[in-house]
Amino acid sequence: MPELPEVEVFRREFAARGLGKMIEGVHLIAPRSLRGATGEALRAALEGDRFAGVARHGKILFARTARGPTLVIHFGMTGALRFCAAGQAAPKGALLGLTFAGGPLCAVVSQRRLGWLELTDDRLAYLRERGIGPDALSLSARDFAERIGAGRGSLKTALMDQSKIAGIGNVYSDEILFRAGLAPRSKGRDLSREGLEALHRTLRAVLEGAVGILASGAELPPDWLARHREAGAACPRCGRPLRRERIGGRSAYSCPRCQRGGAG
DNA sequence: CATCCTGTTGAGGA
DNA sequence: TTCCTCAACAGGAT
Numbered sequence: 453m454p455e456l457p458e459v460e461v462f463r464r465e466f467a468a469r470g471l472g473k474m475i476e477g478v479h480l481i482a483p484r485s486l487r488g489a490t491g492e493a494l495r496a497a498l499e500g501d502r503f504a505g506v507a508r509h510g511k512i513l514f515a516r517t518a519r520g521p522t523l524v525i526h527f528g529m530t531g532a533l534r535f536c537a538a539g540q541a542a543p544k545g546a547l548l549g550l551t552f553a554g555g556p557l558c559a560v561v562s563q564r565r566l567g568w569l570e571l572t573d574d575r576l577a578y579l580r581e582r583g584i585g586p587d588a589l590s591l592s593a594r595d596f597a598e599r600i601g602a603g604r605g606s607l608k609t610a611l612m613d614q615s616k617i618a619g620i621g622n623v624y625s626d627e628i629l630f631r632a633g634l635a636p637r638s639k640g641r642d643l644s645r646e647g648l649e650a651l652h653r654t655l656r657a658v659l660e661g662a663v664g665i666l667a668s669g670a671e672l673p674p675d676w677l678a679r680h681r682e683a684g685a686a687c688p689r690c691g692r693p694l695r696r697e698r699i700g701g702r703s704a705y706s707c708p709r710c711q712r713g714g715a716g
Numbered sequence: 717c718a719t720c721c722t723g724t725t726g727a728g729g730a
Numbered sequence: 731t732t733c734c735t736c737a738a739c740a741g742g743a744t
Contacts, residue, residue: 527722529721603732604732605734702722721744728736
């Protein structure tokens with residue numbers, strides 16, 4: 453379930469366990485998941501080098517080698533980063549397995565193979581070329597208001613638009629709007645300046661809170677909407693039935709009673 | 717057997 | 731221009 457908080461946890465684990473060690477083996481298990489490069493090029497870019505840094509932008513992970521090339525990882529809907537003991541077989545659904553000298557096996561897993569891998573020499577150029585917006589946690593309140601405040605479409609869709617803000621998906625967009633008390637179909641341009649500032653604060657609180665919780669190894673608490681995304685579930689705040697509706701082709705969960713803001 | 721799904725992309729239309 | 735829906739991508743859960 454990788455949105456910004458999950459990918460940030462992957463980044464931290466990669467930073468702790470994947471940096472500075474010689475990359476001994478590069479096993480491209482799902483060749484079709486590598487875009488714009490051949491398996492040989494991937495091996496040439498990584499093997500024998502070491503990772504010198506790892507960055508996250510939105511839901512994308514960038515692992516930079518000391519020599520320069522950067523491995524770009526998109527996790528798709530069900531992807532994850534897994535570190536296994538050396539010598540262990542790559543987990544089921546692995547796209548790529550990396551073995552480090554004297555260290556663990558790092559596997560990029562995407563069970564439904566909706567994740568993918570790329571190589572780039574320039575992370576910022578990569579983001580620019582693809583039109584990815586600023587990361588949700590490095591966005592100023594002013595920038596947030598400019599990008600969201602004029603929107604004529606639903607707030608939920610706007611929050612999930614990676615060209616506006618990078619990192620938020622279906623689950624956390626619902627969570628942010630729930631915490632903000634805004635209906636998912638309400639529109640950015642119907643919010644006041646204060647409303648936009650409050651929504652931005654809520655966005656930060658939800659994402660930073662989730663990172664802290666997930667990084668500690670815990671799951672999101674039961675008073676989060678994310679724990680109740682299923683038919684017949686009750687609102688964790690007021691106990692009334694949650695609403696499920698289709699917005700932008702995705703299932704949106706909300707509480708009709710607690711989320712009456714935004715004229716939605 | 718049918719339906720649903722946390723992401724992304726492109727087509728087509730209002 | 732902007733925004734919407736749909737289909738496709740693949741495989742597993744229900």
